Amino acid sequence: MNKFFSIGITVGFIFAIGIGLFLWPKMNRERNEINPIKNVEIRDGVQYITINARGGYSPNISMAQANIPTKLVVETNGTYDCSAALVIRSIGYQKILPQTGQEIIDLGTPEVGTLQGLCSMGMYNFSVNFE
Ligand SMILES: [Cu+2]
Numbered sequence: 793m794n795k796f797f798s799i800g801i802t803v804g805f806i807f808a809i810g811i812g813l814f815l816w817p818k819m820n821r822e823r824n825e826i827n828p829i830k831n832v833e834i835r836d837g838v839q840y841i842t843i844n845a846r847g848g849y850s851p852n853i854s855m856a857q858a859n860i861p862t863k864l865v866v867e868t869n870g871t872y873d874c875s876a877a878l879v880i881r882s883i884g885y886q887k888i889l890p891q892t893g894q895e896i897i898d899l900g901t902p903e904v905g906t907l908q909g910l911c912s913m914g915m916y917n918f919s920v921n922f923e
Contacts (some may be wrong), residue, residue, distance in 0.1 A: 832856050840865055841920055845875040845889065849909065849918035858904040858922035864897040866909075877912035886912070 831842045831851055839862040844850050846869055856862065868876055868889050876889045880897070889895050899907065907920045 834860070837861065838863060842867060843909070843918055844869070845878065846871040847873055848875055848916040852918050854918070854920045856902075856920050856922050858902055861901050862899040862922075864899055864907075864909075864920070866895045866897065868892055868895075874911045874913050875916050879910045879912055880907065881910070882907060 831854055833840055834857075837860070839856060839860050841854055841856050841862065842865045843854070844867050864880075866878060866889060869892050871889070871891055876891065877887075878889055878895075879886045883897075883899065885897060887895070902922045904922055907922065908917060909919070910917045
């Protein structure tokens with residue numbers, strides 16, 4: 793009885809690992825596909841790119857359209873780490889963001905290229921690819 797029980801557990805365990813290995817890549821792929829779309833939206837002719845700052849920046853890479861008026865929305869939510877100290881060198885931006893809040897940064901009308909944001913120590917970064 794005890795032997796059958798342990799064989800049952802072993803088989804069940806192997807089966808669970810198998811399902812996990814099968815589903816894990818699919819879940820990862822879905823997450824990556826959803827992210828770039830979700831954080832960029834155009835409202836009344838203005839493009840808004842939303843980045844969350846807390847223990848780094850997410851999404852780390854965003855895709856946006858070039859040549860339309862664009863605003864970067866940086867959201868903090870209980871951000872006590874240095875990702876609240878934001879630097880965007882290409883536009884001469886540097887500010888300590890509130891621990892919780894929303895900072896709207898006017899990017900003007902970006903040309904094709906990459907905009908990069910950094911924490912003040914250069915430890916965390918994000919980029920927005922304008923295409
Ligand atoms: Cu940092």
